[in-house]
Amino acid sequence: MDRILSCEAGRSIGEPVRLSGWIHNIRSVGKVHFLILRDRGGLIQAVIDAGEVPEIDVARLGKEYVVDVEGVVAEEPRAPGGAEVRIRALRVLAEAEEPPLEINRPHVLRRTRVDSLLDHRPISLRAPEIRAIFRIQSALIRGFAEHLRSEGFTEIKTPKIVATGTEGGANLFEIRYFERKAFLAQSPQFYKQMMVGSGLERVFEIGPVFRAEKHETSRHINEYVSMDLEMGFIRDEHDVMDMQVGAIRRMIECVAETCGRELALLGLGVPAVVDIPRIPFSEAMDILRREGAYASGNDIDPEGERALCRWSARERGSEFLHVFGYPIAQRPMYTLFREDDPSVSRSFDLLFRGLEVTTGSQRIHRYDLLVERIRAHGYDPADFEYYLQAFRHGMPPHGGLAIGLERFTAQLLRIPNVKLATLFPRDRHRLTP
C-alpha cells in the first residue's frame, strides 16, 4: 500500500491506509494507547487497542521512534484534524533515544533558550512550529524567483571564492586557495553588474554571502543568504523599487497560497502589500523630528527605523516603507547620485516592521565617472580591472538591490532573533552544528 500523509487522512474515512513518521507523543489509557504520529504533513492521532492487536509491543516504543503503520481511518471529532487511525500493524523503522528538548510541547520556540534551540538544531527543527519557519522560507525563495523569471530575469550563480572584496577588503574572510590568498564573497555586487553588462540585462541570484563582522546582535549573522537582483535599461532607482514591490508581493502570495498550515501553527497572518509608500530621506528626517526620534547625520539608526515604521503603519497603513535619496556620503562607491544635487544618492532602503531588510540603488554606469569615484574612495582602479572591463565596453543605466533572506523571514514571522530564522546560523562564536 502506498504511504499517505497525515494531512491527507481526512479524505480516507473508513479506508485502510499506510502512514509513516515519528512518534511525537504516546499516552496510554488502560489497554488503549494513543500515539501522535508526526510526518511532513503534520500530526495525526493513531490508536493501538491492545485488545485488538496484542502482537504490537507498545512498551518497546518511545518518543521519536520512526514507524510505519497500517490501519483504518475513523472520524474522531476530539482528535486534531477530525480523524484518527486505528492501527492494525506497526513496524519500527528506527529506534530513538529520548530527545534532549521537549519538542512535543506547544510554544517550544518561545519557551526554549536560543542557544539550546541552536545547539540541538537537528532536534529542535522537529518541533512543528520551528519547522514551519523553514517551509515558509522556502516559499519566499520560490516567490522571489518566480516573479523575477516572469519579468525576464535570468538566474545566475557567481563565484563565492574571490580575489578581492567589493569594498576594498574590510570584513572579508580569508581563504588559503592553493598557494594563494583569496577571500569569501561579501556580495555578488560586481558580478551581477557585469552580468547586466554581458547582455543578460536582468539577473538574479539567491546565494550565500559572508561578512567577517564582529557584530553580536539579534540582527546579524556572519553567513547569510542574499537575494540579489540587478536590472539594466532603467530610468532611475524607482524602476528598481517597482520591481521590488512586485517581488515582495509575489513572495508573500506564495506564503499565503502554500503555507496556510504553517501560518496557523505560528498563529500569524501575512501583511498586505498593496502598495509600498516611498519617502525621500529628507522627509524621513522631518518625520523623525516630529516623532521625537533622533534625526541627524547621513543614516537612520535602528531606533529611527522603528519610529519610521510606526509612522508608516499609522499614517499610510503599510508595514513596509521605502526611504530613498540617502546622502551619498554613506553609500558605496558605485552608487549613482542626482545630477542636480550630487550629495543625494540614488539609493534606497526598504524598512519592514522596524528593520531595514533591503538596500538598493541605481549604479554608476559611465566608465569615467566610476573610475573617478573609485579614486575618490581611495582605491586603485587597477584593482578593479575585471569589473571595469564591463564598463569600458558599454554598460547601460542599471540598478539593483539585495534582500537578506533570513532577516526578511524573521520580520515576516515576528521572530525576535535572525538566528532562529536560519537553519544553521554562523556567528562570532558558533561554527557548529
Place this chain on the structure above:
Amino acid sequence: MDRILSCEAGRSIGEPVRLSGWIHNIRSVGKVHFLILRDRGGLIQAVIDAGEVPEIDVARLGKEYVVDVEGVVAEEPRAPGGAEVRIRALRVLAEAEEPPLEINRPHVLRRTRVDSLLDHRPISLRAPEIRAIFRIQSALIRGFAEHLRSEGFTEIKTPKIVATGTEGGANLFEIRYFERKAFLAQSPQFYKQMMVGSGLERVFEIGPVFRAEKHETSRHINEYVSMDLEMGFIRDEHDVMDMQVGAIRRMIECVAETCGRELALLGLGVPAVVDIPRIPFSEAMDILRREGAYASGNDIDPEGERALCRWSARERGSEFLHVFGYPIAQRPMYTLFREDDPSVSRSFDLLFRGLEVTTGSQRIHRYDLLVERIRAHGYDPADFEYYLQAFRHGMPPHGGLAIGLERFTAQLLRIPNVKLATLFPRDRHRLTP
C-alpha cells in the same frame, strides 16, 4: 514610449517603437547605415538613412555603444527576424571602447581559445551563443526546483562555512574564521540528511560547493553548483533514481519550453528522457568486457563511461544511463549496502553522453551501523557529534543525490570544457575575474 525587445518587433510592423541595446555591428552602404542592435531578446537590424535623419552623427558611434532608438518597424525579408527598424531618433546611453574579442562573429565559442573567453568574461558573454548557455542553465535550475517542489520538497540553505569536512578533511579549503580555523563545505551532505531527520523529509538545495582538488582537466572546477536532493521514507535507492528521472525530465522540458531561441543559436535540440535504463554494476562490467573496454576494479573509468553510454544509446536508445550497485569499497562511509551482500552498495551514478553527472545512494539510517562504519573508515564518531544527533533520535530510511549543474549543462550543450559552462570558473590557476 515603453521599450520593446528585438524579438517583439515582428508584432509591430508599421508601428513606432523604442528599442535599447548594444550596437553589435555597423555596416554602411553610402548614406545608409545598418546597425545590428543587440538586446536580451536577440538581434535586430536598425537602419539609419542619413538623408532622412541627418542629425544623427553615425561617425560618432561604434561597436558596443549602448543606445536607445526610436523608429518604425518595417517588414524586411532579408533581415534576421524578417523585420527591421527605420530609425527616427537615437540617443547614446554609454560609449564603448572596441571590444577585445570579436563577439559579433559567428561561432565565437568554437573559434576562440578557452583562456581568452574566460579572461574577458564580461565581454565574451555578450556573444549571443555564449549568453545562450547561461539562459539554458537558468532554465535547468528552474526545472529542478519546480519538479521537486511539486513532489513536496522544501528548498533549504545550509552553511558553506563548516567546522569539519564530510569526508574527514581531504580536499578542503581552509578559512580563518575569527580566531579559529574553519573550512568551506565540500557538500551539503550531512546537513541535507539532518534536514530529512528534522521532519522536512524531502529537501533540496542548489548552492556552491568547494573542492580543493588539484585536478586540471576539462571536467573539474574547484567551486561548482551542486543540485542536491535528499528524501526520507524510501524503499530503496530506486526511489531516488525515480525522483531523479522526474527531475531531469522537467529540467529538459523547461529548456525546451523556454529556450527555443537559445537552442537554435547553438544549433542543438534536447535529448529525449522517456525512461532511463538501469543496469547493475556487474552487468556494466560485462558490457565493458564485450565492448572491449577496461573493466576491472571497483569503479568505471572515463573511457568506460564513454563506452557504456555508446552501448546505451545503441542498445537502449537512451543518452542517459543509470548504473547502480557499485562496490561498497569506493563509496563514502554513509552509503548503505545490500543485506544479502554487504560488498554491494546501494549507490548509483547517472551517466550522460559519456560522463558521470550524478552520484547518489540510499544512506545508512541506523545509528549503530553508522557509528560502526565511521569507525571502520578510521574516523572518530566524536567528530561527527551533530550529524549523529539526528540518527540517535530517530532517522527514517533515506537517500539522495547530487547533480553538478555546470557539468550537466556542458553535457547537454555538448560543450567540451566544463569551464565554458561556468560563468566565472575557479580552477587551480584561475581566481579572476
